[in-house]
Amino acid sequence: MSESTTARRVVLAILLGNAAWVVVIPWRMVRPPTPVLDAAFAAGLLAVAIVTGMMLRSAATARDGARGRARVRRTPGGAAVLVTLGLWWPAYQWAVPGDAPWAWLAGMVAGAVALALPWTVTAGVVLAHTGAATAGALAFGTSVLTQVLTVWGAAAAVVVMLHALVWLLGLLHDSERARESEAALAVAEERLRMSRELHDLLGHRLTVIALKAELAAGLTGADPEQARAETDEIRQVAAATLGEVRRAVQGETVSDLRHQLESARLVLSSAGVRMDVALEPLPLTAAESALLAAVVREGVTNVLRHARATEVRIRLEATRGGRTFGFVNDDAGGAASGTGPAGTGPAGTGLAGLAIRCADLGATLTAGPTDGDFELRVDLPA
Known part of the structure; x- marks a missing residue:
């Protein structure tokens, strides 16, 4: 495994590890009435964390150029937003007084969307989550300002903390692809060099062998001694050609x-x-x-x-x-x-x-x- 591949996997592990906060922070801020509901809520948070991790990974690896905007599948982003909205009622219903679990969850998902999807999509997600947080505050009698600021603050924190990791992972990915392209180019250049060397060598030597074979055939009856001499030269040329072909294959200059x-x-x-x-x-x-x-x-x-x-x-x-x-x-x-x-x-x-x-x-x-x-x-x- 190359150093670039190892570094890329380490950064990817750190990046995906940060997705665990999507589960930990909101889960500690709720008190479901039964263990079954607690497990169901945790499963919902885990689903959000998984699709958020998929979205962040795509943001770093599906890139259009070394500095281009990430081209990612929108499916993980859409799934993360839908599951987050699906957790709106239980998060507000079971929230510990004074905490804002859904606002934290919504903000972290919005921050991940900002790193992965175009800003037009991000703006729509932020507005939707802000509206849902406002509705939750009004419906459950909490502070609208606290809920909205929590959404925005969590989104900003995710962008600040994970932007460098996404950028670094993308850079490592591009570097690995560049090394692969460089290796493929080196192989192609070596094949071209070998084809040139073999053409130069074989085209010349085979012509010599054909010429001497024709000459030897014509001298067989008239001058057997000269015909044998030509035949000996053909063997020498063939042996020399074999040696030079081996040198060409090994990368040495033929002559x-x-x-x-x-x-x-x-x-x-x-x-x-x-x-x-x-x-x-x-x-x-x-x-x-x-x-x-x-x-x-x-x-x-x-x-x-x-x-x-x-x-x-x-x-x-x-x-x-x-x-x-x-x-x-x-x-x-x-x-x-x-x-x-x-x-x-x-x-x-x-x-x-x-x-x-x-x-x-x-x-x-x-x-x-x-x-x-x-x-x-x-x-x-x-």
Whole structure:
């Protein structure tokens, strides 16, 4: 159980415990003629206390926003008022001379209503109870002023004493809901991170495995030794992929830019694609390095799947506004059909994910044909 939940339950217990005064104070001010009537009157007071406690609890937990007015069911409030009015005659008939049991009861219920229901309803309840107390004073020969002031004073005392508890309980309730929302958001973010990592990793590695499997199949008859070598490389790539999937699931970064460039060079050379790399010695954070590694994976995967490129150029250079990373292949037509921002296949999905990751770091992603080539470009802030 969290500290917030424990605190909320403690405050709720204190709040509901105060509802016991609805029973204790009026009951000590009456003298029913028989034990049966005494028990019946106590049962009526207990019913008022229960529905009053329900009303106060709803006032603190059914809230519209952290500082919003409580939205509660009106049933407990209406029941409390009706039972209170039902106890009007016995409370006045059996009252100890000089005491005002019904006025105390009516005032405490009115105060609870003020904490739970809109002020328009509260005003109606106060007026009804004031009128009933005046009628009781006139009917049973007691002071009208004493009865009315007791109703108002008890209502004010309840509001003053319990307002802070209702507010604190509502605050604790909102805090607990906020923690639950924060935990749910953390889970969603972790799922999104994992899906991105797995897409980047599996999309790239499975393409490599498929390419090498196709190459091995073609070499089986012509060059068995080379076919076996390709098969061995497939096993190595599969084993490495399994390890990196485990790392991704455990929350570790799949790769950084340097390791990804080494992997890309090996894969592209196997496909007969030259790779030219020119990186200026610019500082990169771990998150930026992981992002650029994802760009390289996406670029290599799309080259192998969609383009007929013979050369890939990778650049990192300083610009006036920051740093620019470019991944360019020399087949704009083939790449554009599968790697454009509006692509609907796996490549399009990958670019959409990269765009989100770039935005998270304040960078921008541009993908499209340029001067007969196809370029993935990331502009990083300074």
